[in-house]
Amino acid sequence: xxxxxxxxxxxxxxxxxxxxxxxxxxxxxxxxxxxxxxxxxxxxxxxxxxxxxxxxxxxxxxxxxxxxxxxxxxxxxxxxxxxxxxxxxxxxxxxxxxxxxxxxxxxxxxxxxxxxxxxxxxxxxxxxxxxxxxxxxxxxxxxxxxxxxxxxxxxxxxxxxxxxxxxxxxxxxxxxxxxxxxxxxxxxxxxxxxxxxxxxxxxxxxxxxxxxxxxxxxxx
Amino acid sequence: xxxxxxxxxxxxxxxxxxxxxxxxxxxxxxxxxxxxxxxxxxxxxxxxxxxxxxxxxxxxxxxxxxxxxxxxxxxxxxxxxxxxxxxxxxxxxxxxxxxxxxxxxxxxxxxxxxxxxxxxxxxxxxxxxxxxxxxxxxxxxxxxxxxxxxxxxxxxxxxxxxxxxxxxxxxxxxxxxxxxxxxxxxxxxxxxxxxxxxxxxxxxxxxxxxxxxxxxxxxxxxxxxxxxxxxx
Numbered sequence: 001x002x003x004x005x006x007x008x009x010x011x012x013x014x015x016x017x018x019x020x021x022x023x024x025x026x027x028x029x030x031x032x033x034x035x036x037x038x039x040x041x042x043x044x045x046x047x048x049x050x051x052x053x054x055x056x057x058x059x060x061x062x063x064x065x066x067x068x069x070x071x072x073x074x075x076x077x078x079x080x081x082x083x084x085x086x087x088x089x090x091x092x093x094x095x096x097x098x099x100x101x102x103x104x105x106x107x108x109x110x111x112x113x114x115x116x117x118x119x120x121x122x123x124x125x126x127x128x129x130x131x132x133x134x135x136x137x138x139x140x141x142x143x144x145x146x147x148x149x150x151x152x153x154x155x156x157x158x159x160x161x162x163x164x165x166x167x168x169x170x171x172x173x174x175x176x177x178x179x180x181x182x183x184x185x186x187x188x189x190x191x192x193x194x195x196x197x198x199x200x201x202x203x204x205x206x207x208x209x210x211x212x213x214x215x216x217x218x219x220x
Numbered sequence: 221x222x223x224x225x226x227x228x229x230x231x232x233x234x235x236x237x238x239x240x241x242x243x244x245x246x247x248x249x250x251x252x253x254x255x256x257x258x259x260x261x262x263x264x265x266x267x268x269x270x271x272x273x274x275x276x277x278x279x280x281x282x283x284x285x286x287x288x289x290x291x292x293x294x295x296x297x298x299x300x301x302x303x304x305x306x307x308x309x310x311x312x313x314x315x316x317x318x319x320x321x322x323x324x325x326x327x328x329x330x331x332x333x334x335x336x337x338x339x340x341x342x343x344x345x346x347x348x349x350x351x352x353x354x355x356x357x358x359x360x361x362x363x364x365x366x367x368x369x370x371x372x373x374x375x376x377x378x379x380x381x382x383x384x385x386x387x388x389x390x391x392x393x394x395x396x397x398x399x400x401x402x403x404x405x406x407x408x409x410x411x412x413x414x415x416x417x418x419x420x421x422x423x424x425x426x427x428x429x430x431x432x433x434x435x436x437x438x439x440x441x442x443x444x445x446x447x448x449x450x451x452x
Binding site: 050051052053054067068069070071075076077080086087088089090092093094096097121127128129130131132133134135136139140166167168169170 | 249250251252253275299300301302303309310313320322323324325326327329330332333344345346347348349350351352382392393394395396397398399400401402429
């Protein structure tokens with residue numbers, strides 16, 4: 001394991017949540033990105049979309065509020081908020097593919113310097129491939145953010161020159177939020193916006209990707 | 221007032237005529253909208269060599285998973301076969317006993333929608349540049365790259381809705397709507413299991429999601445919604 005300790009998952013979720021403009025329509029991927037919803041201010045007006053056919057999704061349902069007819073994309077029981085709406089799968093994916101969602105946040109195995117995303121399949125012959133809505137989300141939302149650890153358990157970087165895992169979508173990621181840094185994928189290259197518990201020079205030694213130091217700028 | 225709808229007394233009667241080799245669409249996503257009674261009746265009916273169109277490839281030991289366990293399914297067209305409890309599909313796949321056609325979820329939904337809407341094929345940006353577009357025709361339209369995907373019709377659709385009226389108009393509940401409305405349009409014969417059948421005129425026409433011309437047979441199946449957490 002790397003000796004670097006960046007921020008924990010909830011602190012990272014807070015960083016992402018702070019970057020979501022009030023009133024946005026957002027899809028949060030299964031796993032790590034789901035935590036972001038815990039850090040959105042109640043008055044933010046952010047509406048959550050779930051690809052199995054709902055806008056205005058509330059928190060996970062507990063106890064008597066559990067309804068087998070009301071689940072999220074991870075198939076967990078959830079609740080509905082005032083102003084929620086339901087629609088069928090073709091409409092739900094038209095919403096994504098048609099560019100009507102402002103932001104989606106996904107987990108990843110790898111992201112390339114060009115914003116290619118790999119998050120659906122290891123590519124190992126023994127692993128059963130399963131894609132779900134990952135490809136539609138990756139290319140559909142106006143902005144696709146990735147939230148992940150920067151390094152694998154055995155310290156290999158997940159921000160790479162080229163993805164070695166099978167692609168989910170080409171050139172679709174605009175930001176990468178990690179425990180050690182926030183990266184902006186821009187035409188001029190990969191810009192480091194924030195650093196957590198590491199310096200820019202140290203970060204460059206971890207990655208094979210050319211980096212631009214943007215930590216002094218006020219970038220949005 | 222009577223239409224063409226057949227109101228069946230049992231799920232077994234509702235799935236009558238699903239022959240070996242049929243393409244059967246099965247609605248549902250997680251615990252929501254699973255036509256559990258219809259799939260169990262299909263198992264009981266003995267039909268085999270089926271092609272199943274569904275988002276998942278069954279979980280646990282019931283429903284679609286049981287059909288796969290009993291080698292009734294030749295091919296699955298779905299987006300997400302691998303689940304923590306998809307052991308019957310996993311075993312069949314590893315044994316080479318089942319064919320898998322994997323599609324992005326939105327492409328699967330749109331192929332079904334297209335079949336019901338009389339569209340032969342469409343260009344979608346989803347999947348371009350990925351292994352799932354391998355061998356498929358592509359085109360650049362206004363500078364963006366697209367993949368050609370063909371419509372996906374079914375012989376039968378098995379869907380679960382909340383209410384039907386005696387003509388077959390359907391109303392769904394919450395996220396149980398999922399694939400029901402599009403599968404109902406894409407199959408030659410649509411069979412719905414519902415919580416309740418009400419007289420014609422009881423459903424607000426503004427609230428009908430699936431108009432009755434898409435529905436051929438309906439069966440009421442007792443379901444206890446208060447029994448929470450029923451995952452299938």
